Amino acid sequence: MLIDSNIIIYSLQPDFAYLRQQIFSQTVSVSAISQLEVLGYHKLTDIDKKGFEKFFAGCDILNITPLIITKAIELRQDKKMSMGDAIIASTALCHQKTLVTRNIADFDWIAELKVLNPIK
Numbered sequence: 001m002l003i004d005s006n007i008i009i010y011s012l013q014p015d016f017a018y019l020r021q022q023i024f025s026q027t028v029s030v031s032a033i034s035q036l037e038v039l040g041y042h043k044l045t046d047i048d049k050k051g052f053e054k055f056f057a058g059c060d061i062l063n064i065t066p067l068i069i070t071k072a073i074e075l076r077q078d079k080k081m082s083m084g085d086a087i088i089a090s091t092a093l094c095h096q097k098t099l100v101t102r103n104i105a106d107f108d109w110i111a112e113l114k115v116l117n118p119i120k
Contacts, residue, residue, distance in 0.1 A: 004101035031091040
């Protein structure tokens with residue numbers, strides 16, 4: 001599983017505590033771009049920062065490689081998408097991982113990408 005930034009953010013909210021059980025019941029990976037997106041938020045509180053840092057410490061953080069960049073470029077040439085989404089999708093593809101995200105519609109056009117929305 002490759003966890004998208006939005007699921008990381010939801011998982012620390014009390015209403016979505018069940019996500020933590022789902023997420024940590026398996027081997028979890030995240031793209032380095034998700035780490036940047038989440039920890040780079042300019043209004044992040046100290047408490048949230050510590051929670052997110054703890055989350056990332058327990059994950060396999062997948063770095064952005066030339067192969068991931070090449071695939072992200074191909075995805076962006078096929079359809080308009082944000083740079084972050086392209087890198088996250090290409091990371092999942094290159095590592096043969098299911099992308100866990102709430103934003104299924106952002107990725108459902110990528111035929112070879114497995115996508116899962118864990119939000120009830």
